[in-house]
Amino acid sequence: MCAVSVPQGQQPTSGTGSMRAAVFERPGLISLQERPIPTCGPTDAIVRVTMTTICGTDVHILRGEYPVAPGRIIGHEPVGVIQEIGSAVTGYEVGDRVLVGAITPCGTCFFCQHGTGAQCSGHADEWEMIGGWRLGNSADGVQADFFRVPYAQANLAKIPDGLSDEQCVLLADIASTGISAAESADVQIGDSVAVFAQGPIGLCATAGARLKGASLIIGIDAIEKRLNISREMGANEVIDFTQEDPVAAIKRLTGGRGVDVAIEALGLQQTFEWCLEATRPGGVVSSLGVYGGKLEIPVEPFIYGIGDKDIKTTLCPGGKARMHTLMSLVSTGRLDLSKLISHRFKLDDIEDAYELFSNQRDGVVKVAIIP
Ligand SMILES: [Zn+2]
Ligand SMILES: [Zn+2]
Numbered sequence: 001m002c003a004v005s006v007p008q009g010q011q012p013t014s015g016t017g018s019m020r021a022a023v024f025e026r027p028g029l030i031s032l033q034e035r036p037i038p039t040c041g042p043t044d045a046i047v048r049v050t051m052t053t054i055c056g057t058d059v060h061i062l063r064g065e066y067p068v069a070p071g072r073i074i075g076h077e078p079v080g081v082i083q084e085i086g087s088a089v090t091g092y093e094v095g096d097r098v099l100v101g102a103i104t105p106c107g108t109c110f111f112c113q114h115g116t117g118a119q120c121s122g123h124a125d126e127w128e129m130i131g132g133w134r135l136g137n138s139a140d141g142v143q144a145d146f147f148r149v150p151y152a153q154a155n156l157a158k159i160p161d162g163l164s165d166e167q168c169v170l171l172a173d174i175a176s177t178g179i180s181a182a183e184s185a186d187v188q189i190g191d192s193v194a195v196f197a198q199g200p201i202g203l204c205a206t207a208g209a210r211l212k213g214a215s216l217i218i219g220i221d222a223i224e225k226r227l228n229i230s231r232e233m234g235a236n237e238v239i240d241f242t243q244e245d246p247v248a249a250i251k252r253l254t255g256g257r258g259v260d261v262a263i264e265a266l267g268l269q270q271t272f273e274w275c276l277e278a279t280r281p282g283g284v285v286s287s288l289g290v291y292g293g294k295l296e297i298p299v300e301p302f303i304y305g306i307g308d309k310d311i312k313t314t315l316c317p318g319g320k321a322r323m324h325t326l327m328s329l330v331s332t333g334r335l336d337l338s339k340l341i342s343h344r345f346k347l348d349d350i351e352d353a354y355e356l357f358s359n360q361r362d363g364v365v366k367v368a369i370i371p
Contacts, residue, residue, distance in 0.1 A: 016037065017036070017037050018034045018035060018036055018037065019034070019035055019036070019037050019144055019145035019146050020032055020033070020034065020035075020144060020145050020347055020348070020371070021033055021034075021035040021073040021140075021143065021144035021145070022073065022074055022075060022143035022144065022347075022350050022351075022354075023035070023071060023072065023073055023074070024061055024062070024068055024069075024070065024071070024072050024073075024074050025070055025071070026064075026070055027062070027063060027064025028062070028063070028064070029062075030058075030061075030062050030074065030350075030351070030354055031351065032347070032348065032350055032351060035073065035144065037145070037146050038140065038146060038147065038148040039148070040084045040085070040086050040148065041086055041148075042086040042087045042088040042089075043086050043088050043089060043150070043151060043152060043153065044086045044089075044148050044149060044150060044152050045082055045083075045084065045085050045086060045089060045092070045098075045148075045149040045152035045156055046082075046083045046084040046146055046147070046148055046149070047078065047080040047081065047082055047083060047098060047100065047146065047147055047149055047156075048080050048081045048082075048083045048145065048146055048371075049078050049079070049080040049142055049143075049144060049145060049146065049147060049371050050079055050080045050081060050097075050165050050370070050371065051078075051079045051080075051165035051166065051169045051368055051369065051370055051371075052075050052077055052078050052079070052142050052143055052169065052368075052369045052371075053077045053169055053170065053341075053366055053367055053368055053369060054075070054143075054350075054353055054354060054357045054366075054367055054369065055075075055076065055077060055102075055173055055174070056199065056200070056201070057076075057290065058074055058075065058136070058143075058354075059354075059357065059358045060290065060292075061074055061136075062354060062358060063358075065292050066290070068136070068137055072136070072137075072140060072141070073136065073140035073141045073142075073143065073144050073147070074136040074141045074143055075135070075136045075141035075142040075143030075144070075147075076102040076133070076135040076136040076137070076141055076142060076172065076173060077102055077142065077169055077170070077172040077173045077174075078099075078100050078135070078142035078147060078169075078172060079097070079098070079099050079100075079159070079165045079168050079169045079172075080097070080098060080100075080142075080147075081095060081096070081097055081098070082094050082095060082096045082098055082156070083146060085152070086152060088153070089152045089153050089156075090153070091153075092152075092156055092158070096156075096158050097158065097159040098156045098157055098158055098159060099157045099159055099168045099169075099171060099172060099323045099327065100135075100142075100149055100155050100156065100157065100172065100323070101155065101157070101171075101172050101173075101176060101316070101317075101318030101319060101320070101322060101323050102133065102135060102172045102173035102176070102177075102316050102318060103117065103118045103120075103132040103133050103134075103176075103315070103316050103317065103318025103319070104120075104132065104134050104135060104149065104150050104151055104154070104155045104318055104319075105117030105118070105120040105132045105151065105154060105155070105318055105319045106120050106121075106122045106123065106150075106151045106154060107151060107153070107154035107319065109121045109122060109123070111131070111132070112132075117132050117317065117318060117319050118130065118132040118133065118314075118315035118316060118317060118318060119131060119132060119315070120132035122150075122151070130315055132315075132318060133315070133316075134150055135147065143347070143350060143369060144347075144371070145347070145371050154319055154320060155318070155319060155320055156320060157320040157323035157324050157327065159327065160327060160331055162331065163327060163330060163331055165368075166338060166341055166368060167330050167337070167338065168327060168330070169341075169368065170200070170204075170337045170340060170341070170366060171323060171326040171327060171330070171337075172323070173316050174200045174201050174204050174337075174340075174366070175204045175207075175326055175335065175337060176316045176317050176318065176322055176323075176326060177201055177204065177288055177314070177315075177316040177317075178200075178201045178202065178203065178204020178205040178206075178207065178208055178265065178288070179204055179205070179207065179208030179211065179326070180208070180288075180314045180316065180317050181195075181205040181208060181263045181265065181286040181287075181288050181314060182205060182208035182209045182211070182212045182214070182261070182263070182286070183208065183212065183314075184286050184312045184313075184314040185261040185263070185284040185286035185312055186284070187208075187209055187212035187213065187214050187260075187261055188212075188213070188260070189212075189213035189214075189215075190213065190214070190215045191209075191212075191213070191214045191215065191216075191259075191260040191261055192214065192215065192216040192217075192218070192253075192254055192259040192260050192261070193209040193214040193216070193217050193218070193259060193260065193261045193262070193263065194217075194218040194220060194246075194250050194259045194261075194262045194263070194275075194278050195209065195217070195218065195219050195220065195230075195235070195262075195263045195265060196220045196246070196262065196263065196264055196265060196266060196271040196274055196275055197220055197221045197222075197226075197265060197266045197271060198219045198220065198221035198223075198226040198227060198229065198230045198235075198238075198265075199221075199226070199265065199266065199365075200340055200365060200366050201265045201288055202219070202221070202230075202263070202265035202266070203219075203226070203229055203230060203233050203340060203365075204233075204337070205263045205265050205288065206219050206230055206233045206234045206235050207233045207234050207335055207337075209234060209261070209263070210233070210234030211329070211334065211335070214234075214261075216236060216237065216253065216254070216259075217234050217235045217236055217237070218235060218236075218237045218238070218239060218249075218250060218253060218259070219231070219233075219235035219237070219238045219239070220238070220239045220241055220246050220274075221238075221240070221241070222240055222241055222242045224240070225363050225365075226365070227240060229339055229340070229365070232339060233339075237253055241274075246274055246278065247274055247277045247278045250262075250278040251278070254280070257280045258277075258278055258279050258280035258281075258283060259278055259279055259280065259283060260279075260280060260283050260284070261279070261283060261284045261285075261286060262274075262275035262276075262278045262279045262283070262284075262285050262286070263275070263285075263286045263287075263288065264285065264286070264287040264288060264289050265288045265289060266289050267288075267289025267290045267291050267292065268289065268291070269291070269295060269296065271289065272285075272287065272289070272291070272295060273298055273301060275287070276297070276298065276301035276302055276309070277301040279309055281303060281307040281308055281309065282307070282308040282309070283309055283310075284309070284310045284311075284312060285309065285310070285311045285312070286312045286314070287311060287312065287313045287314075288313075288314060297311075339365075340365045340366045341365070341366050341367070341368050342362075342363060342364050342365040342366060342367070343356065343357075343362070343364055343366075343367045343368070344367065344368045344370065345367055345368070345369050345370070346369075346370055346371075347369055347370065347371040350369055353367045353369060
């Protein structure tokens with residue numbers, strides 16, 4: 001993965017000492033290593049991480065299913081404290097608690113100015129897809145003691161008093177991503193919404209459907225614990241797809257019509273097809289999954305392309321305004337993700353955390369990593 005250039009951030013103003021960091025070495029190996037503390041350029045900030053987590057995308061990186069450069073520090077979901085601020089960044093102080101989104105848009109490029117900050121090209125001459133995903137992808141990430149925030153003015157979201165690290169850490173990616181599925185589908189008050197499957201992102205999509213005012217929300221998974229959390233996050237019906245055909249069940253629950261919106265939150269051909277089949281003519285398939293290999297659009301469930309079905313895709317919205325919006329949902333009690341953190345690890349034990357999370361052992365949903 002080639003780096004997205006950050007021309008204004010190239011002049012180091014500091015950066016001494018070393019830190020611990022989880023580094024992608026090669027497919028199959030992420031290890032904790034000693035690395036230099038990053039240097040702070042004029043438009044950057046250096047944040048001391050107080051909590052992070054592991055994402056399903058990090059597992060794709062570990063398995064070699066999503067390419068990042070060997071030697072890259074990974075991780076893209078940070079809560080921390082400002083350690084140093086670039087000379088061009090205003091309105092913050094060292095010691096401020098901040099949440100930084102997984103996506104760090106520059107705020108000024110073509111894509112940012114057109115409302116698609118996740119596809120940000122920064123100041124690079126050439127744009128590339130999903131260029132806004134820098135942390136733990138095209139730049140060093142946050143599973144470390146410290147990380148560098150690019151375009152800090154656009155990306156440091158101060159955490160209001162009263163919100164804990166655990167209440168905020170899942171907002172950086174899974175909440176922003178999951179909720180965005182319901183927003184992209186433009187879920188209307190009273191809509192019916194099915195969410196395939198109920199992993200961390202799917203559970204947040206279920207919460208998003210409730211926030212958008214859906215009436216019937218159907219959570220689909222095969223793990224009882226996840227179906228139980230699904231009900232707590234807003235589902236009023238759950239389907240175990242190993243026990244019954246989910247499309248038939250959805251048709252039964254919607255008077256034979258199909259749902260207004262089906263959300264794909266897994267990234268498999270099968271769940272994508274189920275979404276198409278379960279959506280009524282004129283409905284929306286809102287796709288979040290990262291599909292490995294080839295994805296085919298089967299023509300019959302797509303009603304031969306003339307059924308007025310929309311397929312929407314969304315990459316996690318980032319930037320500080322998005323993070324403030326999500327934190328306001330938490331602080332007003334409209335969104336509670338505390339049930340999703342099932343395990344806690346010290347940074348020193350992050351390799352164990354990867355082992356547990358990537359093999360889905362011990363009923364894990366999300367892990368908190370504490371440096
Ligand atoms: Zn992620
Ligand atoms: Zn941009």
